[in-house]
Amino acid sequence: GAVVSQHPSRVICKSGTSVKIECRSLDFQATTMFWYRQFPKQSLMLMATSNEGSKATYEQGVEKDKFLINHASLTLSTLTVTSAHPEDSSFYICSASGQTYTEAFFGQGTRLTVV
Amino acid sequence: GENVEQHPSTLSVQEGDSAVIKCTYSDSASNYFPWYKQELGKGPQLIIDIRSNVGEKKDQRIAVTLNKTAKHFSLHITETQPEDSAVYFCAARSYNKLIFGAGTRLAVHP
Numbered sequence: 001g002a003v004v005s006q007h008p009s010r011v012i013c014k015s016g017t018s019v020k021i022e023c024r025s026l027d028f029q030a031t032t033m034f035w036y037r038q039f040p041k042q043s044l045m046l047m048a049t050s051n052e053g054s055k056a057t058y059e060q061g062v063e064k065d066k067f068l069i070n071h072a073s074l075t076l077s078t079l080t081v082t083s084a085h086p087e088d089s090s091f092y093i094c095s096a097s098g099q100t101y102t103e104a105f106f107g108q109g110t111r112l113t114v115v
Numbered sequence: 116g117e118n119v120e121q122h123p124s125t126l127s128v129q130e131g132d133s134a135v136i137k138c139t140y141s142d143s144a145s146n147y148f149p150w151y152k153q154e155l156g157k158g159p160q161l162i163i164d165i166r167s168n169v170g171e172k173k174d175q176r177i178a179v180t181l182n183k184t185a186k187h188f189s190l191h192i193t194e195t196q197p198e199d200s201a202v203y204f205c206a207a208r209s210y211n212k213l214i215f216g217a218g219t220r221l222a223v224h225p
Binding site: 004034046049095105 | 147149151156157158159160161164204211212213214215216217218
């Protein structure tokens with residue numbers, strides 16, 4: 001299967017600061033990337049869908065000004081959590097799919113802790 | 116929108132036994148049904164998938180069946196091993212979005 005790399009795997013930040021998470025497709029062109037949030041012992045909740053070169057489409061209830069998504073190239077998407085607060089602490093996971101791989105492959109996830 | 120229900124939430128089996136996890140979906144337009152395995156602290160790993168034009172698919176010890184009429188699909192793991200212990204998620208793709216079930220925590224005891 002395809003390889004999706006997510007970085008960093010863990011990050012601790014202070015309340016009020018911003019954090020950027022990167023998601024890269026290493027061996028295929030990802031026309032679509034998805035960002036999920038996962039709370040402990042719960043399922044994956046889709047936050048937004050981004051198509052390369054277009055604005056992201058956010059799910060209902062997800063603040064687009066707080067969770068900034070950029071998908072400027074076919075191999076990289078970024079999620080920036082702005083003005084982070086403790087309630088933003090969670091496991092964030094990206095996935096990518098493309099024309100070569102229509103399946104969705106996931107990154108390793110990023111554990112964000114806001115203190 | 117699509118809604119995916121998954122059962123059971125937890126499953127405990129002895130090594131060598133079979134494990135079955137079932138999912139139902141609501142959107143008849145969904146056409147792709149993957150299964151993911153997630154280990155603690157890691158992202159989900161695609162283990163098998165099935166498309167709506169196929170009723171069954173098998174890959175070594177893992178098989179998936181799909182009943183489009185009833186809108187349900189199942190994951191079958193035979194000859195379970197301790198390393199199969201993880202959380203398993205089913206999903207259904209609707210309008211290019213993957214909607215996930217709540218997950219099944221599988222424990223395989225030696």
